[in-house]
Amino acid sequence: MNVGLNHFLIVSTILFSFGIFGIVTRKNAVMVLMGIELILNAANINFVAFARYGSFGYNGQVMALFVIVLAAAEAAIALAILLNIYKTFTTVNVDEIDRMKE
């Protein structure tokens, strides 16, 4: 069986699941961020794969480009927030930062 659309989709699905797993299980906020990056990458693979095999033309690639830009912005902001959290709580473990409960 030649490599086709499905192969890429499965790779992206697995990547996506690992991303969710990382988000759910890790305590460190930076690790959560890494999980988010994994998910974004999975989405990007889907976009590009459909752009290659589907009938969307280059729209998929453009979308992937947008996602990459968004990821950059998101990472920058998230890390800035993290630094502030670290300064406030002296930890970045998300399970210790549960002020939301109160």
Place this chain on the structure above:
Amino acid sequence: MTESTLIKLAIVILFLPLIGFIIAIFFGKKVKYTYVLEVLTVGAAFILSAFLAYEKLTNFVDREIISEFTWINIGSVSIQLGMLLDNISVIMIFTVTLVSLVVHVYSVAYMKGDKLYGRYFAYLGLFTFSMTGIVFTHNFLMMYIFWELVGLSSYLLIGFWFEKKSASDAGKKAFIVNRIGDIGMFLGILILFLTYNTFSFDTIFSQISGGVLPFGTETGLTIAGLLIFCGAIGKSAQFPLHVWLPDAMEGPTPVSALIHAATMVAAGVYLVARVFTMLTGDALLIIAIIGGLSAFIPATIALTQNDIKKVLAYSTISQLGYMIMSLGVGAYVFAFLHLITHAFFKACLFLGSGSVIQAMHHEQDITKMGGLRKKLPFTYVTFLVASLALSGIPLTSGFLSKDGILAGTTAFASLTGHWLLPVAGFSVALLTAFYMFRLIILTFHSAPADQHKYEHAHESPKLMVIPLIVLSALSLFIWFTPNPLNPDAGAFLSKWVKTPEISVPENARYDFMNSAVAGESSHHEIIYSEEYTEALHGAHVPAMIISLIMALSGIGLAFLFYQYKKVNVDKLAEKFKPLYKLSYNKWYFDEIYQASFVAGTIGLSRLLAWFDNKIIDGIVNGSATVTKWFSNFSGTFDNVIVDGIVNFVAYFSGILGLVFRKFQTGKVQTYIVFVIFSIVILLFLFKPF
């Protein structure tokens, strides 16, 4: 050189002053030499526009170059922005950038030492940018935008010395009076937009000639034209709204030269020239009458004014009246010619007056001057040349255009019977010559009134003299025609500026505007009827002779009155005291406006305030009493029944909350796990796979 290159060039010309403005406004305070940059950008704009005008007038003389792009799509309506390059716009841009450049150079010396030096140049740049925009626009929307920008920047420039109360008041006055005209223009543009769904000139005009009219009638077209003309009334300081212009002399003198000679006030005339093709006969007649009035009234006012700049200001209004009147009577080309020639010599006059004022240490009263001829030789000569041009003496450019206007008016009167217009025109010629030479004699010839200031007067620096020389040289006939008596001989009128094709329906035009032979009106140019041509031809020589006589007699009278003192001026003034007072107090326009509009507005608002206090408040208070009573009742209801229910709900949800708080750990990740499980459950329920 292709058309697209010309368009690109025009865009560059448009944005160069803006770049200068942006840089100057942001760095003007910190950097000392922003004015150099400002002068350089405007200089570059001038060079480019000279190049542009040359290319356009040699290679594309019969073409209208239009470039447009879609700005916004709203539903089915798409709004286009774009540039229009035709002969009048390139000639106009050449004039505008030239005068602007000259004023910039002049200002470098004139404004030296001002504490807001950088900002001043920034404003000049902004003004030049907006004016360039007006010239290049091909649609009403952009025209309106830049129109307002011009209004704004002129406000900034007139009120430049805002510490002075009079200056800031003058700025506000100019702004508000302009706004009144602009409202009319805005309404006119809206009427046109509602009718044609577009702002572009060419589309609107072609639709008019195709028979589509606002409200379906010629009257609608007349109204639309007049409303747009309202904008010109405001900006060009025409008869009812001319009051701002004399006050605007509070601004720096170079600003007066820029705004009130070549650009802003000319914008109104330019606007009328742009929309000339859609003006009906009725509209044109009203325009001509307003033009005639605004030519005559300020001329009489100028006779008695003593402030050097005020005299020039009233003379400006009067000359603008000439142009408007000329447009009104269909002498389109002469109006445009006068626009250009007037731009040069009036700018020269203003700059010359600035030179005088600076030499006299900011003394503006001409009765306190005198004898400056020897102290300021360059200023005197250039001022004299420009005054001759303004008076319409042969060998000057002013003679060519003024003669043409008078001839056109005479021909018009002979065909339609409105003889008052030429009479007004000729008398204005007399008055103009008189007051200009009164000014010159009092300033430069007669014995010095203030010996101390006379002693200290000195010729202005080179940077101020050179602009004067350039402008006065441009006031000579040679640039416009080789024959000093016949303006038609030059390329300017014979090749470049043509009356546009009238797109108004034939029954709404002046009779003589219907072309003699049907189908000959090609090349965007109308051929007026043969009678008109004959009348114009016939009126040419008499008009020339009469206007010359008028001008010479005006000059002669001025010399009699002031130089040789044959007639005692004060006694004459005593004799015609009411007339003198009327003229000296500017026909009481400001007072009338104060009494009618300002007082009326205040009275109306008092009335409204009374209405508000007594009647509306009474109703409100009454209803409040009712409400109070009702709320007492509902308070009781609330306490017993509603609160009972609410308390029960709260208790119930408290119990629920005790259960559900176990799930709320405050950790987002736990929630995500819940989300995943719920998604899984949902997926199982709906089985998408």
Place this chain on the structure above:
Amino acid sequence: MIIYDLIFYLFAALTIVSAFFVVTLRNIVYSAFFLLFTFLGVTGLYVLLAADFIAIVQLVVYVGGILILLLFGVMLTNRITNVQVKSGTFQILPAVIGVGIFTGILVATMTNTKWRVLESEIPVTTVYNIGTLLLQDYVVVFELLGILLLVALIGAASMARR
């Protein structure tokens, strides 16, 4: 075509294996560096999908930018007295169950769906087409994104400095 398949499996394995390590290793810095390999694998997949421009953008932005940012984040928010930078994990069991079932369903969905596949030509150059799309159809989005990125970066800088 065999080489294409081979390279695909290579990159897919690189991606997935290193992604696995990213989410399971306890040492954060190891995770971050494995993220680098994941990104490289994804880049390879992009190249295989004939999206060379996207691949290089991925390389620049993710590897050059985001990864470094993450590493800085790790290093700034942990006291690096020694190399053992540990991070705890929790709720592993529910996560494994939930994510496992979820992945199963997703994979099943992906494989069972009849995707309409067009056998399109492999394009020679993508940059031109992407550029055309970006500056014509998506120009507003493009500019908004530019502004967003600018605002985000300025905000991030000012927040991080506080």
Place this chain on the structure above:
Amino acid sequence: MQYFSEAIKSLWTVLVGMKVTFKHLFVPSVTIQYPDIKLALPERERNRLYVNMDDCIGCDQCARACPVNCITIETVKGLPDEDLGKTSSGKRKALWVTQFDIDFAKCCYCQLCVFPCPTECIYMTDVYEFSEYERSDLNFSFVTLTPEEITQKKENFAKLESEKARLKAEQAAQKAETAAKVSAEKNVADQSGKKEK
């Protein structure tokens, strides 16, 4: 304005610096290929010491002049009938030099030892490369006698001494009554002091 002038100035200064270094690219180098080419040393340079043992009379003056005590000299008196040779200036030698060591690990090249030498047998050479792997290798010995000769000379001297002692003892015994005892003891002490040196 200041911004641009700073930028241009910094670029310009870089160029100026580059010009300087570029010029130096073509300046002939000041270093030399040392082991192959050596610079001529100046006159009166102070390097390794050399002792011409033919001239040395074992007077011990250099050792006493040395501020760091790097010279060790041991001498033995020759037998009265022995011919120890003459120095180049014709002076008769009287002592066998059995040890003449200079420790160059200690030597400070002050040249103070050179001046007192009566026979000018110790002087500075132009040898300056004498690095060694062992520090003891820096201890140079200038003695010309073989170890056998040294032991022989020492034995000779010891014999002579014992002979002398015996003779003296006899003489002392003879003069015990006549001569002062004190002076005889002093004589012995003197001799033993000399022996130590």
Place this chain on the structure above:
Amino acid sequence: MIYDYLYKLTGSEIWAGVIQSFFPLFLFILPFALFAVWLERKVSAHMQDRLGPMRVGYHGALQTIADILKLLQKEDIVATENDKPLFNLAPVIVFAGSYAVFAAIPFSGAFIGSNIDLGLFFIIAVSGLVVAGILMAGWASNNKYSLLGAMRSAAQIISYEIPTIIVVLTIVMITGTLSLYKLSELQSGYFWNWMIFGGPGPGLHKFLFIPFMFIGFIILYISTLAEVNRTPFDIPEAESELVAGYHTEYSGMKFAMFFLAEYANMFAVSAIVAAVFFGGYQSPFGYLGNAFNLPWLIPIEQFFWFTAKGLFFVFVQMWLRWTLPRLRVDQLMAVCWKYLIPISFVNLIIVGLISVL
């Protein structure tokens, strides 16, 4: 072209690709590094009026080989507190990053490792990969100096990528291509067709471009200099502050790999400068091969010119190194963010305006 030949020779695209991918390493990087190290020593020596290595071979020409032999024999020290996997991986990644750059460098019209359309972009992207390796090395060393050096290096490389990309963008905007092959072909003919002289074709544009091209060249050169951590931007390995920066803990062959990567990077960035502004592999005066009708000579000449240009810029790098003192960290960042980036942006806008005209 070379690939086609290899494909014909081996009959397998895999072998052809593999062999071709080793070309730059064995035919270029290693000899170049050998030569460049020797050159650096010689240049530094002569600039300080010294002689430099003279004993091994003619004027010390074989000194580098001797050094490499020495490095190969040295003990590979791994401290106990080092993070071993990353410590061992880091030099490989650094070297891989700088080696991958050579895939797209146009040595001549006939040999470009991978003639892709995005060559220029690729080079910039891949050279950014080095950062990851450096950070890895710095962190895994578990040494304050190493970590500080790595952090500085990362901040520096990432910052200086911005002006690099903007200047490259300026060129791309004019030429409309990212392919190094096309870029070089565009500048064929004589040297006045080079981008630094306003690019190909006559016209007013050409002359208006020249000053801005020059500014762009200077910015590109400075920022690439900083990207390869050369003096005056060598604060990541500042000897007087950080011992040796991120490779303090490395010895033996691993250190040699860092060294090799540094020299490979030096040539790579010089090659970018040469390809973008100085005509790539094009001869400035036309080809002997054309004159004597020997077509096979042309690629060789092109190779010669390309390496000559590259070596010239490498030489200038060395020249600068022995001219200028090191910048402080804050000065380094100020140069980038306050000077290079704004100026390159303005340059971009002006060049855009000129090209629109």
